[in-house]
Amino acid sequence: MKSNIAHLVEQALALIPELADAPELSSISKSVERTRDSRHGDFTTNIAMRLAKSVDKNPRELAAQIIEYLPASKFVDKVELAGPGFINFHVASAAFHQEIASILDNGDNYGRQKAKEKPRYLIEFVSANPTGPLHVGHGRHAAYGATLGNLIEAAGYPVDREYYLNDAGRQMDILGVSVWVRMLEQRGERVPFPEAGYKGDYIGEIAASVDNSQLPDVSVDKLCSDLPPDAPAGDKEQFIDALIRKAGELLGEDLFRYVRHEAHTRISADIEDDLKGFGIEFDRWFSEQSLTDEGLISDALQLLKDRGMLYEKDGATWFRATDYGDEKDRVVVRENGKTTYFASDIAYHYGKRKRGYDHLLDVLGSDHHGYVARVRAGLEAMGYAGDCLEVELVQFVSLYRADKKLSMSTRSGSFVTLRQLREEVGNDAARFFYVMRSNDQHLDFDLELAKKHSNDNPVYYIQYAHARVASVFRQLNEKSMKWDKGPGLENLAALAETHEKALMRTLSRYPEIIELAANNRAPQHLVHYLRDLASEFHTYYNAHTFIVDEDELRNARLALIAATRQVIANGLNILGVSAPDSM
RNA sequence: GCGCCCGUAGCUCAGUUGGAUAGAGCACCUGCCUCCUAAGCAGGGGGUCGCAGGUUCGAAUCCUGCCGGGCGCACCA
Numbered sequence: 001m002k003s004n005i006a007h008l009v010e011q012a013l014a015l016i017p018e019l020a021d022a023p024e025l026s027s028i029s030k031s032v033e034r035t036r037d038s039r040h041g042d043f044t045t046n047i048a049m050r051l052a053k054s055v056d057k058n059p060r061e062l063a064a065q066i067i068e069y070l071p072a073s074k075f076v077d078k079v080e081l082a083g084p085g086f087i088n089f090h091v092a093s094a095a096f097h098q099e100i101a102s103i104l105d106n107g108d109n110y111g112r113q114k115a116k117e118k119p120r121y122l123i124e125f126v127s128a129n130p131t132g133p134l135h136v137g138h139g140r141h142a143a144y145g146a147t148l149g150n151l152i153e154a155a156g157y158p159v160d161r162e163y164y165l166n167d168a169g170r171q172m173d174i175l176g177v178s179v180w181v182r183m184l185e186q187r188g189e190r191v192p193f194p195e196a197g198y199k200g201d202y203i204g205e206i207a208a209s210v211d212n213s214q215l216p217d218v219s220v221d222k223l224c225s226d227l228p229p230d231a232p233a234g235d236k237e238q239f240i241d242a243l244i245r246k247a248g249e250l251l252g253e254d255l256f257r258y259v260r261h262e263a264h265t266r267i268s269a270d271i272e273d274d275l276k277g278f279g280i281e282f283d284r285w286f287s288e289q290s291l292t293d294e295g296l297i298s299d300a301l302q303l304l305k306d307r308g309m310l311y312e313k314d315g316a317t318w319f320r321a322t323d324y325g326d327e328k329d330r331v332v333v334r335e336n337g338k339t340t341y342f343a344s345d346i347a348y349h350y351g352k353r354k355r356g357y358d359h360l361l362d363v364l365g366s367d368h369h370g371y372v373a374r375v376r377a378g379l380e381a382m383g384y385a386g387d388c389l390e391v392e393l394v395q396f397v398s399l400y401r402a403d404k405k406l407s408m409s410t411r412s413g414s415f416v417t418l419r420q421l422r423e424e425v426g427n428d429a430a431r432f433f434y435v436m437r438s439n440d441q442h443l444d445f446d447l448e449l450a451k452k453h454s455n456d457n458p459v460y461y462i463q464y465a466h467a468r469v470a471s472v473f474r475q476l477n478e479k480s481m482k483w484d485k486g487p488g489l490e491n492l493a494a495l496a497e498t499h500e501k502a503l504m505r506t507l508s509r510y511p512e513i514i515e516l517a518a519n520n521r522a523p524q525h526l527v528h529y530l531r532d533l534a535s536e537f538h539t540y541y542n543a544h545t546f547i548v549d550e551d552e553l554r555n556a557r558l559a560l561i562a563a564t565r566q567v568i569a570n571g572l573n574i575l576g577v578s579a580p581d582s583m
Numbered sequence: 584g585c586g587c588c589c590g591u592a593g594c595u596c597a598g599u600u601g602g603a604u605a606g607a608g609c610a611c612c613u614g615c616c617u618c619c620u621a622a623g624c625a626g627g628g629g630g631u632c633g634c635a636g637g638u639u640c641g642a643a644u645c646c647u648g649c650c651g652g653g654c655g656c657a658c659c660a
Contacts, residue, residue, distance in 0.1 A: 033599065046602060049640070059640075083603055084640060129660070171660055316658050327656070334658040341660050369587050370655045437596065440588060444595065453622055456609065464622050475619045516599060528597060542624040583622065
């Protein structure tokens with residue numbers, strides 16, 4: 001609908017010779033907006049004010065001229081010049097009627113843009129370390145990333161979703177050691193648990209379930225001999241590193257690798273199951289270890305070396321990140337010969353491009369913002385455009401229960417898992433609450449509100465509108481009546497009430513909202529839109545009866561509410577929230 | 584100290600990339616079920632858009648400087 005108006009404006013401007021090379025001409029469609037105030041019509045453009053100075057004309061004069069050249073359209077009732085130079089469009093009812101027909105015809109596909117082949121998106125999100133269950137912060141990443149994927153897909157782009165599994169490196173050693181110590185404990189050894197180890201109960205559960213028939217007996221004395229003191233007396237990091245070396249010696253590398261592998265595969269399986277239960281599935285679980293195994297790290301480093309982007313200093317290999325705007329150069333190979341996490345990241349993003357993705361969209365915690373510049377630097381140094389990497393940062397989540405902030409300390413083991421949250425408030429409320437706020441805004445998640453079955457709770461408010469439409473159609477059946485869609489669509493002109501007009505206008509905005517939310521990576525636009533739509537429906541519901549005796553009016557009203565149900569369902573589907581027929 | 588994000592109604596937040604009189608929800612008041620689900624509707628009060636300058640026809644939005652909050656600044660991941 002909006003693009004029709006923009007097209008009219010475009011045609012008019014083409015007829016004004018002085019405007020031929022005005023620079024603003026490229027942004028005509030951007031200059032056409034919905035009005036905020038219905039007295040100003042349905043659409044407005046400020047193009048005359050934007051162009052006025054480049055052609056040295058009075059904005060109102062120019063606007064008048066544009067209006068004069070506007071081609072006639074059956075979709076526009078009236079065009080007005082207003083204020084300092086706005087051109088306001090009053091859209092004909094026929095255009096809204098056609099939109100209702102389009103909603104019903106397209107069904108679940110209404111609002112989806114036509115498919116494009118490029119750019120190919122790869123969205124990476126969650127990517128939490130497989131060292132424990134997901135907590136409520138990861139839940140926000142999951143909901144946001146999944147919704148973003150749905151939105152961009154609805155905007156017509158091919159999207160793949162990927163989870164980067166950090167299954168390599170020191171933290172896997174720490175995980176393995178944590179499980180091993182619990183296994184020894186379960187054998188009755190009174191071994192001290194390392195301060196830097198993972199303390200959650202799930203470690204004990206893994207320890208109990210891992211095959212321990214090969215596990216050598218290790219006494220406390222043997223374990224603790226020549227170990228440095230643990231915290232608080234000593235350094236917990238030094239202690240656990242020593243303990244990891246001990247594990248290698250006493251357990252043997254093969255057995256230690258086995259324990260580590262068991263631990264992380266069980267945890268990642270649990271994460272996958274948790275996300276699946278949350279309605280989120282990935283196209284790929286990408287193993288960090290595979291980067292080394294398949295030579296991608298050495299390939300990436302070789303490429304950087306060939307391009308002269310690496311140098312040696314203090315026994316380490318450095319990448320010239322400062323050449324590409326990073327604050328400092330970064331180590332890629334440590335003095336001890338091991339590659340850094342950053343090297344993995346460069347290789348991982350290099351691999352993404354090699355696999356054919358044009359646009360790399362990473363959803364990261366806001367605490368990772370510092371690392372964006374260096375990954376981008378890496379891509380640029382390898383010859384890719386820096387803007388092929390986009391990073392959306394997600395701020396932290398605070399849980400509240402009755403005005404009381406819940407402590408989220410991982411150390412104390414008192415953190416709330418995503419699974420607990422889902423069980424308490426349900427998937428629908430969780431998915432909805434997570435994307436209700438802008439991702440760069442801290443989120444206060446109110447557990448009590450999410451559980452409330454009342455109008456306080458926006459998710460139920462929207463779902464209720466959907467259920468109410470379904471209920472109306474059930475009533476129709478009970479009265480042995482039928483909705484005749486064809487006559488309904490033909491008689492939409494019978495819908496003359498202000499509530500009906502408002503509802504039609506709001507419905508017609510849906511495709512624009514999808515585009516807006518997708519382009520801005522801002523699911524909250526869709527959330528707010530759905531709330532507005534539900535509100536207009538509830539108002540209409542209270543003001544008028546749909547199942548009236550008069551056939552034409554009844555069929556038309558039913559067409560309108562059927563379209564409303566469809567749009568609500570489509571929007572909720574993108575958010576990953578169910579659209580129930582009864583509540 | 585340097586960098587990124589955020590300061591909008593009592594509370595939680597939107598604000599269509601610079602538009603017309605700054606909007607919702609909650610909370611607080613007043614009404615509405617003989618009627619398709621009251622998980623609903625109608626109405627009311629509530630603002631120095633952190634502060635100060637600047638850019639222009641026009642600023643919550645863009646620029647600069649302060650103030651306040653969060654996060655980051657590893658040969659950790």
